[in-house]
Protein backbone atom coordinates (compact mmCIF):
# COMPACT_ATOMS: atom_id res chain seq x y z
CA UNK A 1 0.00 0.00 0.00
CA UNK A 2 1.27 3.46 -0.86
CA UNK A 3 2.23 5.65 2.08
CA UNK A 4 0.36 8.84 2.80
CA UNK A 5 2.22 11.73 1.17
CA UNK A 6 4.28 14.10 3.31
CA UNK A 7 5.28 17.56 2.11
CA UNK A 8 7.74 19.60 4.16
CA UNK A 9 8.90 23.14 3.51
CA UNK A 10 12.51 23.94 4.43
CA UNK A 11 12.79 27.69 4.79
CA UNK A 12 16.57 27.57 5.37
CA UNK A 13 17.88 31.05 6.37
CA UNK A 14 14.78 32.85 5.13
CA UNK A 15 11.93 34.48 7.03
CA UNK A 16 11.37 37.28 9.56
CA UNK A 17 8.28 37.80 11.69
CA UNK A 18 6.55 39.48 8.75
CA UNK A 19 6.56 36.10 6.98
CA UNK A 20 4.46 34.45 9.71
CA UNK A 21 1.45 35.35 7.54
CA UNK A 22 2.84 33.03 4.85
CA UNK A 23 3.00 30.18 7.37
CA UNK A 24 -0.60 30.91 8.41
CA UNK A 25 -1.68 30.88 4.75
CA UNK A 26 0.15 27.58 4.14
CA UNK A 27 -1.36 26.06 7.30
CA UNK A 28 -4.81 27.06 6.06
CA UNK A 29 -4.23 25.31 2.72
CA UNK A 30 -2.91 22.23 4.52
CA UNK A 31 -5.99 22.15 6.76
CA UNK A 32 -8.18 21.99 3.64
CA UNK A 33 -6.10 19.31 1.91
CA UNK A 34 -6.64 16.39 4.21
CA UNK A 35 -5.06 13.85 1.87
CA UNK A 36 -1.45 14.71 2.77
CA UNK A 37 0.67 15.59 5.81
CA UNK A 38 2.28 19.02 5.57
CA UNK A 39 4.83 20.92 7.64
CA UNK A 40 7.14 23.92 7.57
CA UNK A 41 10.61 24.21 9.08
CA UNK A 42 11.17 27.94 9.51
CA UNK A 43 14.32 29.48 10.97
CA UNK A 44 14.48 28.79 14.69
CA UNK A 45 13.60 32.41 15.52
CA UNK A 46 10.10 31.82 14.14
CA UNK A 47 9.36 28.38 15.59
CA UNK A 48 7.63 29.54 18.78
CA UNK A 49 5.50 32.20 17.11
CA UNK A 50 4.59 29.92 14.19
CA UNK A 51 3.67 27.02 16.48
CA UNK A 52 1.62 29.26 18.76
CA UNK A 53 -0.30 30.85 15.89
CA UNK A 54 -0.92 27.51 14.09
CA UNK A 55 -1.45 24.91 16.83
CA UNK A 56 -2.70 22.21 14.45
CA UNK A 57 0.10 22.63 11.91
CA UNK A 58 3.41 20.74 12.10
CA UNK A 59 6.29 23.16 12.69
CA UNK A 60 9.78 21.66 12.58
CA UNK A 61 13.40 22.66 13.05
CA UNK A 62 16.22 22.51 10.50
CA UNK A 63 18.91 21.09 12.80
CA UNK A 64 19.69 20.39 16.46
CA UNK A 65 22.62 19.43 18.67
CA UNK A 66 22.98 15.84 19.80
CA UNK A 67 23.76 16.73 23.43
CA UNK A 68 21.08 17.51 26.00
CA UNK A 69 22.85 20.63 27.24
CA UNK A 70 26.31 22.02 27.82
CA UNK A 71 29.08 24.18 26.45
CA UNK A 72 28.04 24.41 22.78
CA UNK A 73 27.85 28.09 21.97
CA UNK A 74 25.20 28.90 19.41
CA UNK A 75 23.67 25.41 19.34
CA UNK A 76 20.17 24.26 20.26
CA UNK A 77 19.09 21.11 22.09
CA UNK A 78 16.11 18.96 21.21
CA UNK A 79 14.42 20.01 24.49
CA UNK A 80 14.76 23.67 23.48
CA UNK A 81 13.27 23.01 20.05
CA UNK A 82 10.46 20.95 21.53
CA UNK A 83 9.67 23.62 24.12
CA UNK A 84 9.55 26.21 21.34
CA UNK A 85 6.94 24.11 19.54
CA UNK A 86 8.84 22.01 17.00
CA UNK A 87 7.60 18.45 16.61
CA UNK A 88 10.41 17.20 14.32
CA UNK A 89 13.69 18.30 12.78
CA UNK A 90 15.43 18.05 9.43
CA UNK A 91 18.86 16.50 9.99
CA UNK A 92 21.97 16.16 7.82
CA UNK A 93 20.84 18.51 5.07
CA UNK A 94 23.59 18.67 2.45
CA UNK A 95 24.09 22.38 3.15
CA UNK A 96 24.95 21.49 6.76
CA UNK A 97 27.05 18.50 5.72
CA UNK A 98 29.02 20.86 3.44
CA UNK A 99 29.03 24.17 5.39
CA UNK A 100 29.28 22.75 8.94
CA UNK A 101 31.20 19.57 8.04
CA UNK A 102 28.50 17.37 9.58
CA UNK A 103 29.43 13.71 9.34
CA UNK A 104 27.16 10.70 9.05
CA UNK A 105 28.02 9.90 12.68
CA UNK A 106 26.89 13.39 13.72
CA UNK A 107 23.61 12.91 11.86
CA UNK A 108 23.02 9.51 13.50
CA UNK A 109 23.68 10.96 16.98
CA UNK A 110 21.35 13.88 16.28
CA UNK A 111 18.59 11.55 15.08
CA UNK A 112 18.88 9.41 18.20
CA UNK A 113 18.73 12.50 20.37
CA UNK A 114 15.69 13.83 18.50
CA UNK A 115 13.94 10.50 19.01
CA UNK A 116 14.82 10.41 22.70
CA UNK A 117 13.10 13.80 23.04
CA UNK A 118 9.97 12.42 21.39
CA UNK A 119 10.39 14.34 18.16
CA UNK A 120 10.42 13.17 14.55
CA UNK A 121 13.47 13.24 12.25
CA UNK A 122 13.91 13.80 8.54
CA UNK A 123 17.36 12.52 7.58
CA UNK A 124 18.72 13.90 4.30
CA UNK A 125 21.00 12.01 1.93
CA UNK A 126 22.15 12.79 -1.59
CA UNK A 127 25.03 12.65 -4.05
CA UNK A 128 27.00 15.47 -5.67
CA UNK A 129 27.05 15.95 -9.41
CA UNK A 130 30.59 14.54 -9.65
CA UNK A 131 29.49 11.40 -7.80
CA UNK A 132 26.51 10.95 -10.14
CA UNK A 133 28.65 11.51 -13.22
CA UNK A 134 31.08 8.89 -11.93
CA UNK A 135 28.23 6.36 -11.63
CA UNK A 136 28.54 6.29 -7.82
CA UNK A 137 25.22 7.89 -6.84
CA UNK A 138 23.51 4.79 -5.47
CA UNK A 139 26.57 3.58 -3.57
CA UNK A 140 27.19 7.01 -2.04
CA UNK A 141 23.58 7.49 -0.96
CA UNK A 142 23.01 4.01 0.46
CA UNK A 143 26.29 4.14 2.42
CA UNK A 144 25.36 7.62 3.70
CA UNK A 145 21.99 6.24 4.77
CA UNK A 146 23.47 3.23 6.55
CA UNK A 147 26.03 5.34 8.40
CA UNK A 148 23.51 8.05 9.38
CA UNK A 149 20.89 5.50 10.42
CA UNK A 150 19.70 5.82 14.04
CA UNK A 151 19.16 2.97 16.47
CA UNK A 152 15.52 2.20 17.22
CA UNK A 153 14.27 3.54 13.90
CA UNK A 154 10.60 3.24 13.08
CA UNK A 155 8.24 4.82 10.58
CA UNK A 156 6.31 6.71 13.23
CA UNK A 157 9.21 9.08 13.82
CA UNK A 158 11.73 8.64 10.99
CA UNK A 159 11.54 10.00 7.43
CA UNK A 160 14.28 9.93 4.79
CA UNK A 161 14.78 12.68 2.20
CA UNK A 162 16.71 11.96 -0.98
CA UNK A 163 18.12 15.25 -2.21
CA UNK A 164 20.64 15.19 -5.05
CA UNK A 165 22.99 18.06 -4.12
CA UNK A 166 23.12 19.27 -7.72
CA UNK A 167 19.32 19.61 -7.86
CA UNK A 168 18.99 21.82 -4.77
CA UNK A 169 18.14 25.40 -5.66
CA UNK A 170 19.29 24.95 -9.26
CA UNK A 171 16.02 24.38 -11.09
CA UNK A 172 17.42 21.04 -12.31
CA UNK A 173 15.68 17.80 -11.41
CA UNK A 174 16.77 14.23 -12.15
CA UNK A 175 14.97 12.09 -14.73
CA UNK A 176 12.03 10.35 -13.08
CA UNK A 177 13.69 7.02 -13.95
CA UNK A 178 16.74 8.07 -11.88
CA UNK A 179 14.49 9.13 -9.00
CA UNK A 180 12.69 5.77 -9.19
CA UNK A 181 15.98 3.87 -9.20
CA UNK A 182 17.34 5.78 -6.20
CA UNK A 183 14.16 5.56 -4.14
CA UNK A 184 13.97 1.81 -4.79
CA UNK A 185 17.60 1.47 -3.65
CA UNK A 186 16.84 3.46 -0.48
CA UNK A 187 13.76 1.30 0.13
CA UNK A 188 15.87 -1.85 -0.20
CA UNK A 189 18.53 -0.44 2.14
CA UNK A 190 15.85 0.43 4.71
CA UNK A 191 14.61 -3.17 4.59
CA UNK A 192 18.15 -4.35 5.23
CA UNK A 193 18.68 -1.87 8.09
CA UNK A 194 15.42 -2.28 9.96
CA UNK A 195 13.56 -5.27 8.55
CA UNK A 196 9.88 -5.25 9.40
CA UNK A 197 8.16 -1.89 9.16
CA UNK A 198 10.61 -0.44 6.65
CA UNK A 199 7.96 -0.10 3.93
CA UNK A 200 6.13 2.46 6.04
CA UNK A 201 9.15 4.80 6.34
CA UNK A 202 8.43 7.69 4.04
CA UNK A 203 11.09 8.62 1.49
CA UNK A 204 10.79 12.22 0.31
CA UNK A 205 12.32 13.63 -2.85
CA UNK A 206 13.96 17.08 -2.56
CA UNK A 207 15.67 19.40 -5.03
CA UNK A 208 13.88 22.03 -7.15
CA UNK A 209 10.44 20.56 -6.59
CA UNK A 210 7.79 23.09 -7.64
CA UNK A 211 4.16 23.41 -8.63
CA UNK A 212 4.92 22.34 -12.20
CA UNK A 213 6.91 19.16 -11.54
CA UNK A 214 5.42 17.99 -8.22
CA UNK A 215 2.69 15.82 -9.71
CA UNK A 216 5.15 13.90 -11.88
CA UNK A 217 7.73 13.47 -9.12
CA UNK A 218 5.13 12.43 -6.54
CA UNK A 219 3.83 9.74 -8.91
CA UNK A 220 7.21 7.96 -8.98
CA UNK A 221 7.14 4.65 -7.06
CA UNK A 222 8.55 5.00 -3.52
CA UNK A 223 8.35 8.80 -3.61
CA UNK A 224 6.27 9.43 -0.51
CA UNK A 225 6.44 13.22 -0.55
CA UNK A 226 8.75 16.16 -0.98
CA UNK A 227 11.23 18.32 0.91
CA UNK A 228 10.83 21.73 -0.66
CA UNK A 229 13.07 24.77 -0.31
CA UNK A 230 12.48 27.81 -2.54
CA UNK A 231 8.94 26.84 -3.54
CA UNK A 232 7.82 26.56 0.10
CA UNK A 233 8.31 30.23 0.98
CA UNK A 234 4.86 31.42 -0.08
CA UNK A 235 1.41 29.88 -0.13
CA UNK A 236 1.13 30.76 -3.82
CA UNK A 237 4.11 28.52 -4.66
CA UNK A 238 3.67 25.85 -2.01
CA UNK A 239 -0.10 25.46 -2.37
CA UNK A 240 0.02 23.66 -5.74
CA UNK A 241 2.58 21.17 -4.37
CA UNK A 242 0.36 20.43 -1.37
CA UNK A 243 -2.59 19.97 -3.70
CA UNK A 244 -0.63 17.62 -5.97
CA UNK A 245 0.28 15.51 -2.92
CA UNK A 246 -3.20 15.45 -1.47
CA UNK A 247 -5.03 14.35 -4.60
Ligand code: PGA
Pocket residue numbers: 010163167168169170206207208209227228229230231
Ligand atom coordinates in the same frame (compact mmCIF):
# COMPACT_ATOMS: atom_id res chain seq x y z
P1 PGA B 1 15.02 23.60 -3.24
O1 PGA B 1 15.66 23.07 -1.86
O2 PGA B 1 13.60 23.10 -3.28
O3 PGA B 1 15.11 25.10 -3.15
O4 PGA B 1 15.85 23.02 -4.34
C1 PGA B 1 15.33 21.81 -1.35
C2 PGA B 1 16.10 21.55 -0.09
O5 PGA B 1 17.27 21.91 -0.01
O6 PGA B 1 15.56 20.97 0.86
